[in-house]
Amino acid sequence: MSLPHPLPIVPTTDEIVPAIQRIIAQRNGVRQKILDTITPSTATFDTVMRPLAEVENAVQGELGMIYMLQYGSPSFATQEAFNKARKLYVEAEASWTADGAFFKLLRAARDKPEIEMLDPESKHLLERELLEYKHAGHGVLDASELDAYSRENMAIKDLEMKFQQNIARENGGVWFTLEELDGLPVEELEKWRDGPEDGLQLENGESKKFVPFANGGTLAVLTYARRPETRKRMFLADNMKLAENKPLFEEIVKRRAAQAHRMKYPTHADFRIERRMVKTTEWLEGFLGQIRKTLCPRGKEEIEVLQRRRLNGLGENGETGEQKFQKFYPWDKRYYERLMEQEFDVDHAKISEFFPLEQTATGMLGIFASLLHLRFDPIPTESLPDNVIWHDTVRVFSVWDGKDGGFIGYLYFDLLWRENKYRGNQSVNIQCGYLRPDGTRQHPATILMCSFPTPTPASCALLKQHQVVTLFHEMGHGIHDLLAKTRYVRFHGYHLPPDFGEMPSVMLENWCWMKDVLKGLSCHYTTVNDDYLAAWRKQHPGEPDPPKKIPEELVDRLVKHRYFNQGLYYLRILSISIFDMQIHSLRTEEQIANLDVQKLWYDILEETEGMDITECRDGFAFGTFTHLTAGYDVCYYAYLCCTAMAQDLFLTVFANDPYNKESWERYRRGILEQGGSQSDLLQMLEDCLGRAPNMNALVEGLARG
Incomplete structure (x- = not known):
């Protein structure tokens, strides 16, 4: 079969580092030629920025495939080769943005009158490149400070990579007897290996199942295990994984704060927000505060519904106990959600x-x-x-x-x-x-x-x-x-x-x-x-074969209860967003020194989501997800912000006629094809909507649901 265009090549392990070295040399060569031939008086977009953009365009595909291997390669050797290559490339990027002479050429190009003749995307590119140099310290730090600042940024990136590697290589889990796993579907049990725990066989000869935290293990136990002690044990064990990421994370956050102060920003949040669509931390704090004010009461109501269902179950089993009747625990949330859904006749296992x-x-x-x-x-x-x-x-x-x-x-x-x-x-x-x-x-x-x-x-x-x-x-x-x-x-x-x-x-x-x-x-x-x-x-046995297509009644019930417990779902995103903002809003040396991410994380979860997490507070859940060390620092709120805009766009453009060809053509041309080429993204969205975006659309949508 002939291909319409050559597919990108996956490099072998031995090719990764040489490929990165070649890409770096190629980019260095272009940069050096510009420095050798262009002066501030002759600097224009065409003589400085365009050659940079063309070489960046040309090498991106090979670079993209190499970077993909950090996520997709099954080989430790390949991942280690990537780590070496990444370090070389990050060091090269740091050297490029540390180049004061190049910064002067870029700034000179921006100040030339002909800049006004450029297309909007080219103008945007030059401004973005100058922002990279600004964030590297140019115009703020002197020469001696620039070097120290650059070295510290490299050290932070190394810590972030270690944090990510720990997550990718985590392979823990919990051993349970089949009796303890009562309620788990057969298809879930079949995924997990049998064997005696620590080489010991049970007295009756029964083996155990090793339930991994990954590959859906934790979720399956929390969803289906009938025994509360099984759910609790799984949740708390999962909560304790990746303890090694706690000191890494605290060190990353503290160093980010110090770097922001070095750059004369009040906080790391103020530093990062310049790269976001929303440009001020004040706007963001107001947005999160408004969502919190609206969602917390809804979340409390949803917890109360789950608690009533839980207490009914405890009463049916003859359990009484003042403490149990006063608290709702996070390891019970998914289980009682499933039971409630079953009462709605929403059986997710059947639907799946x-x-x-x-x-x-x-x-x-x-x-x-x-x-x-x-x-x-x-x-x-x-x-x-x-x-x-x-x-x-x-x-x-x-x-x-x-x-x-x-x-x-x-x-x-x-x-x-x-x-x-x-x-x-x-x-x-x-x-x-x-x-x-x-x-x-x-x-x-x-x-x-x-x-x-x-x-x-x-x-x-x-x-x-x-x-x-x-x-x-x-x-x-x-x-x-x-x-x-x-x-x-x-x-x-x-x-x-x-x-x-x-x-x-x-x-x-x-x-x-x-x-x-x-x-x-x-x-x-x-x-x-x-x-x-x-x-x-x-x-x-004896049952008719299942239908090929999902029955109408299953779909009806699923759609009817679409918004069930969505308040709690968005409150979890809100909790992480608030945590993200608070850890990155350290203004003083004292705040940096006294930072306790563990306490802050669990305080915010309890205050926002309303479940009793007393027994979870010695855990490390903040070290188990990748976002805040992979470019989403001061950006977890994006899911809430984008949901508000998305809901507004859907209700305005598509809800009345979801398959309208003209609407989809307008969306394709006005949003998808534009990528990030527009400097004013809210204006791009406004052009598609025909009016200013409604940032309250998320909570308004939940209220309608």
């Missing part, structure tokens, strides 16, 4: 049977194809050269424009959890699109890199509804990446401030709750493989 991962993902492509005039052609695995995929479970699609038949780019699926892989769900760009000097366009390539739980012997990987939403969200990022048409890789796709970049994908989540979409995506897993059907029949 109709959403096998591979078929659901492919079905989603069909939705995007219809809405945005696209075509996705699967490339047979046997047609792929060995050097273009990094694991044998990866699938590749060529993407085409359904209107003119033109080639758009490549989309990869890497959807299943595996050892050493990134533990979350994300879209990873490996090749940005851009405009070449000759006017032709480089085609993009992007990956859906997820860690959905693996299949069992009796069935394929199945998605719960929240995972269906997650997959659609990440696929939305991928589509954004594919459809962007920017001049420069710096602004390609969702390469824009994250407090805007999440908005398009969050908006698309609304389609995951439309009845016709759910029906269209559904496909009972037993129709995928005859062996699955045979296994199902053994487990359900």
Whole structure:
């Protein structure tokens, strides 16, 4: 099978460091030529910034593939090679932004009258480059201070990488007897290995199950285990993992604060907010305060509903105890949510049977194809050269424009959890699109890199509804990446401030709750493989085979209760957002010295979400998620901000006619194709809405639900 465009090559372990060295040399060569031939008097965008942009464009694809390997490679050796390469590249970037002579040329180019003749994206690029130099200390620090500041930034990046590695390599879990795991579905139990704990067999010869924290283990126990002591034990053990990240995290936060003060910013939050869509911490604090004021009462009401359900269960079992009747614990939340959903006749395990991962993902492509005039052609695995995929479970699609038949780019699926892989769900760009000097366009390539739980012997990987939403969200990022048409890789796709970049994908989540979409995506897993059907029949003797499509009544109940406990869901995001702001708002040396992230984390959770976490306070949950050490510092609020904008966009443009072709064309041209090329993103959204955005749309939507 011939390919319309060469696929990016995956470097071998031995090629990674030399490739980075070659890329650095290439960029250094361009920079040196500019320094040798251009003076402040002759500096213009074309003589200084454009050559930089062209080499950045040219090397990004190879660089993107190398950086992807930190998330996707199953090999420790490859990841270690990446770490060495990354260190070289980060050091090179630091040396570039430390170059005062180059800063003077860029500033001189900006001050020339001809800057007003540039297209808006080129102007934006120059301003962004100057911001990089400003944040590197130019115009603020003297020469001796610049060197120390740069070295400290490198040290912080090294700590961040160590933090991330600890998360990726975490492999803990808890041993339980089958009796302790009463209530867990068979398909969950089959995922976990049998064996005696610590080499000891139980007296009756029964083996135990090792339930990992990763690969859906903790969630499964908290959702299904009937015994409260089992749920508590799993939750507290999970809460204690990654203790080694506590000192790393505290050190990162303290050093960030000191660096911000060195740069004459009041706080690290004030420093970082310049890179965001919202430009002031005052605006952000007001936004979070308003959401807190509205959501906390709703969350309290939702906890009270769960507590009533819990107390009813305790009473039925003959348990009485004053303490138990006064407190609601976090390890009970998911279990009683499930019981409440069952009372609504919302059985997520049953529903998940109709959403096998591979078929659901492919079905989603069909939705995007219809809405945005696209075509996705699967490339047979046997047609792929060995050097273009990094694991044998990866699938590749060529993407085409359904209107003119033109080639758009490549989309990869890497959807299943595996050892050493990134533990979350994300879209990873490996090749940005851009405009070449000759006017032709480089085609993009992007990956859906997820860690959905693996299949069992009796069935394929199945998605719960929240995972269906997650997959659609990440696929939305991928589509954004594919459809962007920017001049420069710096602004390609969702390469824009994250407090805007999440908005398009969050908006698309609304389609995951439309009845016709759910029906269209559904496909009972037993129709995928005859062996699955045979296994199902053994487990359900005498019952008729399940329907191929999800029954109407299941969809109706699921959609009806869409907003069940959504207040608590958003309160968790709010808790992390407040924590993010507070740890990055240290103004004095005393505040830095006295920072206790552990206490602050659990104080905020208790105050915001209203559950009793007394027994959790010695844990390290703040060290288990990647965002605040991977570019989302002073940005976790983006999920709330983007949800508000997305809800507003959906209700204004799409709610009355979700499949209107003109609306989708306007959205494609006005939002997706623009990427991050516009300097005023709120104005871009306003142009699409026809009015100023309504930032209260999130809570207003919950109230309607």
